[in-house]
Amino acid sequence: KQEVTQIPAALSVPEGENLVLNCSFTDSAIYNLQWFRQDPGKGLTSLLLIQSSQREQTSGRLNASLDKSSGRSTLYIAASQPGDSATYLCAVEDYNFNKFYFGSGTKLNVKP
Amino acid sequence: KAGVTQTPRYLIKTRGQQVTLSCSPISGHRSVSWYQQTPGQGLQFLFEYFSETQRNKGNFPGRFSGRQFSNSRSEMNVSTLELGDSALYLCASSLSPQDTQYFGPGTRLTVL
Numbered sequence: 368k369q370e371v372t373q374i375p376a377a378l379s380v381p382e383g384e385n386l387v388l389n390c391s392f393t394d395s396a397i398y399n400l401q402w403f404r405q406d407p408g409k410g411l412t413s414l415l416l417i418q419s420s421q422r423e424q425t426s427g428r429l430n431a432s433l434d435k436s437s438g439r440s441t442l443y444i445a446a447s448q449p450g451d452s453a454t455y456l457c458a459v460e461d462y463n464f465n466k467f468y469f470g471s472g473t474k475l476n477v478k479p
Numbered sequence: 480k481a482g483v484t485q486t487p488r489y490l491i492k493t494r495g496q497q498v499t500l501s502c503s504p505i506s507g508h509r510s511v512s513w514y515q516q517t518p519g520q521g522l523q524f525l526f527e528y529f530s531e532t533q534r535n536k537g538n539f540p541g542r543f544s545g546r547q548f549s550n551s552r553s554e555m556n557v558s559t560l561e562l563g564d565s566a567l568y569l570c571a572s573s574l575s576p577q578d579t580q581y582f583g584p585g586t587r588l589t590v591l
Contacts, residue, residue, distance in 0.1 A: 409584055410483075458522075467524045
């Protein structure tokens, strides 16, 4: 069974810092990997989707990479802002069973 | 373009009752997935529908069921509610199963 792990569980940084969030998964047979953010009491907002054949995706200050063979993905946030404070989740779509597996998330706090 | 909408946003039920939640996907999206989010278990996949057919189902008891209509709107039903069913239920839509998912704001269900 696919297991998705996110480290660290929580992160607090001063505004302006660049930071990296990590996601690892146990089975490399995936269709895609997606990063989301979730604000307190709200649903999920999709940030970046990386297909299994891709190595990275970029959107604004965000860059996500995927190393399928090692079962790892990173989300890089440049020049962090207080508005980036949220919980960040990664999810993989399992190739074998077409099911979605989520990590437990990294709670990010960017201090002004 | 309107996003994914879920109704109702909040719901309070008592044990043993049943509940129906509704999800309207983004116009043109034919794939709808449902997730349950709880503090203890995190985000868990319930089921996915595409073109009125259930493609995948997560590891939930038969009390959890769903369906999709010809206009791609989806409903999920939970019968014989238990206290542990209290959660945020999220719906996500995408053009097709392997495309980026867009999430609704969720329905907060409280079972007393």
